[in-house]
Amino acid sequence: MLLLARRTDLRRISLDTPDFTDIVLQVEDIRHAIAVDYDPVDGYVYWTDDDVKAIRRSLLDGSDAQFVVTSQVNHPDGIAVDWIARNLYWTDTGTDRIEVTRLNGTMRKILISEDLDEPRAIVLDPVAGYMYWTDWGEVPKIERADLDGMERLVMVNTSLGWPNGLALDYEERKLYWGDAKTDKIEVCEGETWEL
Secondary structure, three states: EEEEEEOOOEEEEEEOOOOEEEEEEEOOOOOEEEEEEEEEEOEEEEEEOOOOOEEEEEEOOOOOOOOEEOOOOOEEEEEEOOOOOOOOEEEEEEEEEEEEHHHOOOEEEEOOOOOOOOOEEEEEEEOOOOEEEEEEOOEEEEEEEOOOOOOEEEEEEEOOEEEEEEEEEOOOEEEEEEEEOOEEEEEEEHHHHHO
């Protein structure tokens, strides 16, 4: 399945049916959903809502909807679930921070708050212990750090405009991103992101 945030709703699109059936999750009061991720262990969908300045979650059928993080959130953007360690990571373009909390909203911690201009998308490789994020500020870049925020490393800092969405191909060891300024989808392969 493919999960999609469409501002005022979340959609689940079946990838194993011929017509790619599109189902709207029955969650009320989604104001401005930006990013979405899924926890395959407990079956929760997590999303950022920029209008209510919060991170929320619900089950795939829309039930058990709840707020996970509501305080000190300005413009929550990217979101990523660590399905192994049971943590939730997000970027905030208002506070210019990357934060982490347990999946239930406890044990919140700021991981990175320096040298971030407009942190946007975030993805995790929990097996290898890395997080990757885009920053589409004045000096656009894609960075990597350990899941605890240490060992920070710039991966890409040339030919970028507004690096936006990120995706990892774990088997092929590729990092993909979309660029909203150049209208391109680009990729780093192999050893390039295994520095």
